[in-house]
Amino acid sequence: MALSARPQPRQRGLETAEKVRKAALRLFAASGYAAVSMRDIATQVGVQPGALYNHFPTKQHILKDLMLSHMADLLAAWDTADFPDETDPIERFVRFHIRYHLERADEVFIAYMELRSLDAENFAIVEAERRRYETVLADILNEGAASGRYHIDNAKVTTRAIIAMLTGIPAWYRSGGDLxxxxxxxxxxxxxxKSIAPEPTDNPGNPDTGDRMA
Amino acid sequence: MALSARPQPRQRGLETAEKVRKAALRLFAASGYAAVSMRDIATQVGVQPGALYNHFPTKQHILKDLMLSHMADLLAAWDTADFPDETDPIERFVRFHIRYHLERADEVFIAYMELRSLDAENFAIVEAERRRYETVLADILNEGAASGRYHIDNAKVTTRAIIAMLTGIPAWYRSGGDLxxxxxxxxxxxxxxKSIAPEPTDNPGNPDTGDRMA
Amino acid sequence: MALSARPQPRQRGLETAEKVRKAALRLFAASGYAAVSMRDIATQVGVQPGALYNHFPTKQHILKDLMLSHMADLLAAWDTADFPDETDPIERFVRFHIRYHLERADEVFIAYMELRSLDAENFAIVEAERRRYETVLADILNEGAASGRYHIDNAKVTTRAIIAMLTGIPAWYRSGGDLxxxxxxxxxxxxxxKSIAPEPTDNPGNPDTGDRMA
Amino acid sequence: MALSARPQPRQRGLETAEKVRKAALRLFAASGYAAVSMRDIATQVGVQPGALYNHFPTKQHILKDLMLSHMADLLAAWDTADFPDETDPIERFVRFHIRYHLERADEVFIAYMELRSLDAENFAIVEAERRRYETVLADILNEGAASGRYHIDNAKVTTRAIIAMLTGIPAWYRSGGDLxxxxxxxxxxxxxxKSIAPEPTDNPGNPDTGDRMA
DNA sequence: CATGAATGAGGTTTCATTCAT
DNA sequence: CATGAATGAAACCTCATTCAT
Known part of the structure; x- marks a missing residue:
């Protein structure tokens, strides 16, 4: 217990770097990368603007850091997500995605919106990570379609449609609301x-589709 | 002498105001309002920055103009949309929304993304218009649910989920691609x-998950 | 008299640009390019720093402008320099060089000292001009050596030695002093x-100057 | 045990202060005092900027140190310069000056160029030293003129002309070149x-000077 | 003696905007 | 209606320097 009693002396810098990340995250999410100045960030951190450059060489590096670590965290969280054994893959994905995206609304928003603010090199890296994540869902859909449990017209389109639908949630969901x-x-x-339920859904109000889906 | 003495040299083709709108639309969509300078717009228009102020009193007015006219156009287009008589309401909405949003990807993107760049007054106006549009779909869903043709757990959520899904299309769709x-x-x-099909969809593909959803 | 009574309206910009050149010249010569800020120049011109950018796109461009126009002026002045017909080439060059370099001490000093502050491209241009000027003297020396009027051990070295000697004058010469x-x-x-006199140097080239040397 | 218990880890090779001097010398010579930052120097030394302040209280002190020690070294070197006994004074000076200035091109260049970067007090000190050095040559010239061995129109001007000529060498001389x-x-x-030869200079290999040149 | 983090000032440049012409 | 020049503020970033550790 006596081991780590005193606050680590050399840790001040790490703390500042973390504060910068947090402040930038919030500000970029609220106003957009271009609309946030280094002064804004410094003010939030409680430091002079020049001090930021002890931790990040440029403003662009802050953005890159946020986006890369978000993508890495997201993929790592998926890899270690814990669900009851009997949970089927689509449920795992939907619940994981919603949970993660509601908890990290700012990161998610930035990751989708500020791709355009990344320089070419960083853009390529983040895009690759994003595609890796899409592939997670695409694989689930393909496998389910192959086994006949799902009906999917076009896996790529469906993947994107589902992700867009789910990712749209934080745009309007407010915790403490009705739901x-x-x-x-x-x-x-x-x-x-339902959207990937096996056909025939030739009659989307039709009672006789229920059994076929069973 | 007074009649046609001077050939109006300025009117050739598009007027400047319209060119400004077009240039701003493209640039705001590509880089975001905050990242685009009046100089950028002026360069695209082929004019000096000062000239823009003959047509719009501030940069903010350009944004407001784009967003308000987009929302007005969208609602007007819905009101006059033409479909075969037998087309059911949900098909009308989905096809209309997708068509319109693919044709006007830049306007749509700005309308969703640059709400935060609007000052308070303009924000309120645009938000109201947006809600009016959402109500179009909400009404369709509510009516269909009331008549038993659709099954909807929560109309507000479903409305937003569908709109998010559809609105996500221009983010990835490239004309000339596979589809x-x-x-x-x-x-x-x-x-x-399918996502709003009436039950019994009591078992969408996986018997052993039903209980968890209850 | 009525002709040019009013100050030309559109000329303000050209005047400012000229003031910038003059101020930069003085300041660069006094303190060096790196030690002079755009703010310093703007203050001298009587304008806000941003206004400088209406006339020169960067600080580097101001330097380039000064150096290129100096080299061009120098070579042009040599081409049109006027001397009595009987003046021999070496006298022409020495007198011309000293006169020009004493009149334009700031330009000369910058042209020699701030080569290192030029970016690669501008450096190459100015260096080429400089070599052209050295060639003027080198040609005089070579011709004189060929005709036997001068004795020169190494033309390149002699050229540079003479130019260095002459160019060193403005470093210490103060008008109004003893000389x-x-x-x-x-x-x-x-x-x-004398330094290039042939051996024996009994008559260094010019009877009518001989007495001056006595 | 007390003898060599701790290997002095800091003393390996050059001490830091000396490394700072060397780095500053090179950098100031290459880019000028104003264009070199303490960070630049620290980088060259392989140390953080703060560490420099353990050795020099300010950047200005580094410059002062370089210039004062250069002037002291130069005068000391002249005092102890070793030439064959029969070498005449002007040969001693010219050979000494060229040798020293080619060996210490950076010091020399800084000493001449960065006078303007010295604060008033340091400037006065260095200027005094410089004049002492000029006096060395002036004395030689005056003595030679008094004895009739040289012909000199104006000792002060001649002194400066010769020094400028000689000092100009390192600006273009590249070791490994033709010469x-x-x-x-x-x-x-x-x-x-030849430039200070007595008139008539019909024999600049004059019996009484010729042997000295051999 | 060196580090890593900070400051406060100031660097070059860009910005939205104004206005005489 | 456009231009060219200006303003005043602010952008990103670097600077010399300080200081606790």
Missing amino acids: SKEEIETLYLNMVR | SKEEIETLYLNMVR | SKEEIETLYLNMVR | SKEEIETLYLNMVR
Whole structure:
């Protein structure tokens, strides 16, 4: 217990770097990369603007750091996500995605919106990571389609449609509103499931499609 | 002498104001309002920066003009949209939305992304228009649910989920790619239809997940 | 008289650009390019720093402008320099060089000292001009050596030695001091003549100047 | 045990202060005092900027140190310069000056160029030293003129002309080029000798000077 | 003696905007 | 209606320097 009693002396810098990340995250998400100045960030951190350059060589590096670490975190979180064994893959993905995206709304928003603010090299890196994540869902859909459990007209389109639908949630969801996160998850899960349910859905109000889907 | 003495030299082709709108639209969509300078716009228009102020009193007015006229155009286009009589409402909406949003990708993108760049007053106006448009779909869903043709757990959520899904298309769709706009429309229409199909979809593909969803 | 009574309206810009050149010239010569800020120049001109950019795109461009126009002026002045017909080439060069370099001490000093502040491209241009000017003297020396009027061990070295000697004058010469420019010219001319006199140097080239050397 | 317990880890090779001097010398010579930052120097030394302040209280002190020690070294070197006994004074000076200035091109260049970067007090000190050095040559010239061995129109001007000529060498001389340092020395020595040769200079290999040149 | 982090000032440049012409 | 020149503020970033560790 005596081991780490005193605050580490050399850690001040790490703390500042972390504060910079946090402040930039919030500000970039709220106003956009271009509309946020280094002064804005410094003010939030409680430091003079020049001090930021002890931790990040340029403003662009802050953005790159945020986006790369977000993508890495997202993929790592998926790899270690924990669900009851019997949970099927699409439920895993939908629930994971919604949960993660509601918890990290700012990161997600930046990751999607500020791609255009990345310089060419960083853009390529982040894009690759993004595609890796899309592939997670695409694989689930393809496998389910192959096994006949899902019906999918076009896996690429469906992947994007689902991700767009889910990713749109943080744009309007406010915690403390009418719906709990649990409820949101379930509502979206139902929509997703139905949207990839096996045909014939030739009559989308038709009672006789229910059994075929069973 | 007074009649046609001077050939109006300025009127050739598009007027400047319209060129400014076009240039600003493209640039705001590509880089974001904050990242685009009046000089950038002036360069695209082929004019000196000062000349822009003969047509718009501030940069903010250009943005407001673009967003308000987009929302007005969108609602007007819906009101006059022409479909075969037998087309059901959800198909009308999905096809209309996709068509319009693919044709006017820049306007749409700005309308969603640059809300934060509007000052308070303009924001309120545009938000109201946006809600009016969402209500179009919400009404369709509510009516269909009331008549039993659709099953909808939560109309507000479903409205937003569908709009998010559809609005996500221009983010990745490239004309000239594998899919025609017609095909996209149909794919999404099917997904939407299925996602709001009435029960019993009691078992969308996976018996052992039903209980968790209850 | 009425002709040009009013100050030309559109000329303000050209005047400012000229003021910038003049201010930069003085400041660069006094403190060096790196030690002079755009703010310093703007203050001298009586304008805000941003206004400088209406006339020169960068600080580097101001330097380039000064150096290129100096080299061009120098070569043009040599081409049109007017001397009595009987003046021999070496006297022409020495007198011309000293006069020009004393009149334009700032330009000359910058042209020699701030080569290192030029970016690669501008450096190459100015260097080429400089070599052209050295060639003027080198040609005089070579011709004189070929005709036997001068004795020169190594033309390239001699060229540079003479130019260095002459160019060193403005570093210490103060007008209003003990020596008139005329006297300086003559003193240096004698030294130069003697330094390239043939062996035996009983008549260094010019009967009517001989007495001046006595 | 006390003897060599701790290997002094900091003393390996050159001490830091000396490394700072060396780095500053090179950088100031290459880019000028104003264009070199303490960070630049620290980088060259392989140390953080703050560490420099353990050795020099300010950047200005580094410059002062370089210039004062250069002037002191120069005068000391002259005092102890070793030439064959029969070498005449002007040859001593020319050969000494060229040798020293080619060996210490950076110091020399800084000493001449960065006078303007010195604050008032340091400037006065260095200027005084510089004049002492000029006096060395002036004395030689005056003595030679008094004894009739040289003809000099104006000792002050001649002193400066010769020094400017000699000091100009490092600006263009590249070791490994066509000319050895020995050859340079001899070429310049001849030019200097001739430029101060007594009139009539019909025999600049005059019996009473010829042997000294051999 | 060196580091890493900070300051406060100031660097070059860009910005939205104004206005006489 | 456009231009060219200006302003005043602010952008990103670098600077010399300080200081606790």
